Amino acid sequence: MSDGGPPTIVSIAERAGVSIASVSRVLNGVGARPDTVRKVERAATELGYVPNAVAQSLKGGRTKQLTFAMQDIGNPVYVAMVREIQAVTRTAGYRLLLHSTDAVIEDELAVVRSLGDRTSDGLILCPIRITPEHVEVLKNAAGPVVVIGSLPGDVPVDAVQADSISGAALAVEHLAATGRRRIAFINGPVDTVPGTNRRQGYLTALAEHGLAPDPALERATSFGLAAGREAMLDLLDSGAAPDAVLGANDQLALGASQAAHERGLRIPEDLAITGMDDSDLARAGWPPLTSVDLGSEERGRTAARMLLERLAGAVPDEQPARRTTAAPRLVVRGSTDAAYDHASASASVPAHASAPTGASASASASAPASGHASAPASGQVGVRGEGR
């Protein structure tokens, strides 16, 4: 009787001499007579009672858990997202379940389907490719999903997109504006959404500045530091060396930067380098990378908020799928600007935090996370400032 496993509502009821219903009510702060409250609370603390969350979930139909699935936690972009998502969801009382899919399609689909097992109340998915199967499975998702990434318009799922096209263009414009003419592009796999979009932005901006696209200046490889280094070495050895290079993400750009150092090139004098994502890595290398902030942190926050809004039923049904796009922003640092002031970077508030983050999301459908969105947003920015 006394010690059959951890204390339950029943053990409390026995010890306090009341019914389990009264115990539950007291524990949940519903009205009860003062001495009943006293007896129950006494018994509960004496037994060291902790409510069984599983039983509560079963009864209540919600687990207070959310899932975030991305391809690889090793990428700093996802780390930034995780941090922001975590910050938002935890204050709402949700736990966060992490899922690395290694970009295996079948794994990603399984994650969406696993919403049906009621393990978590909602899902934030950050796929790198969108296949017809994705669309199919998202349409039949057993719970609310928010996708970080681009999604066809007819899929009834909220999405938070990056504008990598304009982002890549921003970078190219910056390079062109500072007098660069042979701008190379080191891309990841072109059959991914970011891969195609960033390339498109690159080509568009080249054209707009009267620069002829040159296949010899393009490389497509995988997203990673070593890949960036090798691609850059290859470019440098190819005879027609570039005077600037755009990496499709910071890892590629950092790899390119290492290759340049190895060859004894001066950055930015001999070679200007720009990354994308403005992840922690951009501030890690030397010189610090100019990078395009595609709003990963903002997208993480927004996705989390949109999901919470769905869960709270705060979204009118006339709005089946909301689409938000984070505006890209160029952050100039030493890898393109020889006069860059390094002291500014490590000040407690980073340069780009001064931009009105809350307002930089342009909703295509409607204001997405309005209302309480702006206040927490500006709050978060301070947090993320300095010494991580």
Added chain:
Amino acid sequence: MSDGGPPTIVSIAERAGVSIASVSRVLNGVGARPDTVRKVERAATELGYVPNAVAQSLKGGRTKQLTFAMQDIGNPVYVAMVREIQAVTRTAGYRLLLHSTDAVIEDELAVVRSLGDRTSDGLILCPIRITPEHVEVLKNAAGPVVVIGSLPGDVPVDAVQADSISGAALAVEHLAATGRRRIAFINGPVDTVPGTNRRQGYLTALAEHGLAPDPALERATSFGLAAGREAMLDLLDSGAAPDAVLGANDQLALGASQAAHERGLRIPEDLAITGMDDSDLARAGWPPLTSVDLGSEERGRTAARMLLERLAGAVPDEQPARRTTAAPRLVVRGSTDAAYDHASASASVPAHASAPTGASASASASAPASGHASAPASGQVGVRGEGR
């Protein structure tokens, strides 16, 4: 009748014309008559049935979830751990719950206590400080816990430790062996376990090489890139400039490296720099950082395995608390070695992966994760190799 929410075992039973017990048996592969199996499986797929994991957890008493709690996912060391833990636990069918505590003691304690709510079956905790409250709460933990970090001997909890003392010593020895005499040390907060240990290793090794400790060469700040940069600038401006610096982690070392670049110093000729942790950041900067691998990935893997062993009941009770220590290993790169071959770093298998990872754990109590430990270990190493 038909559509009251998602399909359950009951809906299947109705549709198939059998009892819920039979449905459950078929679904779990327990013996049943062929035509019963057929009917049930048909109904299940037609309804798109997915078993409710919460109900299963309640009945089974286990959630198939584990929790990993660390102070901040933004630190690459923890990212490495998360990745390894995830890899181990997911193959065992466990989901991973992530918890950033921001190093708030009360938060860490709450995580341990929350084991009582049965939300997860076990916990891997990576605290940065160990207070008496930690000990107290760990002793009464409601489920199996593995701590990544140092723990007093009498706490009945498995622990996987880093040997930062020898690790820091390794670094200092390397610097001394290459002719450095004024070796500075940029530390994080000294009231943390890593902070005190790494300092101790630094001082010990100095003494062993006949180098007098010089308070003017020590800085204690917070663990972070900006902090490292500022401390280094301060050292350089202090008049008595060092000819080498050891950062208590890679972030501090990378910050120091940036400061050196800013001042126009050549690395390693004018200033040799060593980091600790051998995280991704060590390979991100220029020149690549010499760093001490304290086995974060190995510790993550080992902790996960130890936890799974506890959960499987595979640990004899005569072994209440196991203690394992990962052996530190110095990884020399360009920040201390001018002749460093950069091509070796980005080969698909990183330099340090050639070491026998599986054997580098020296158990103080007994062989901890022996048996199936070595095979998965070597398997993981390949995976983590190149383009992340």
Added chain:
DNA sequence: ACAGCAGCTGAAAACGTTTACAGATATTGC
């Protein structure tokens, strides 16, 4: 053809909680 038996099957209990309902108290108004 019938006893014996193996194999399936269904009813029911259990996991720990919340909650609708009805019954029991305590409180108020006169």
Added chain:
DNA sequence: GCAATATCTGTAAACGTTTTCAGCTGCTGT
């Protein structure tokens, strides 16, 4: 002091699953 009412309490059902137990069916051997 009594009726009417407000407040509290306990019983029981429910969430969706697994599993025990007893009963049933159909088979085998003679």
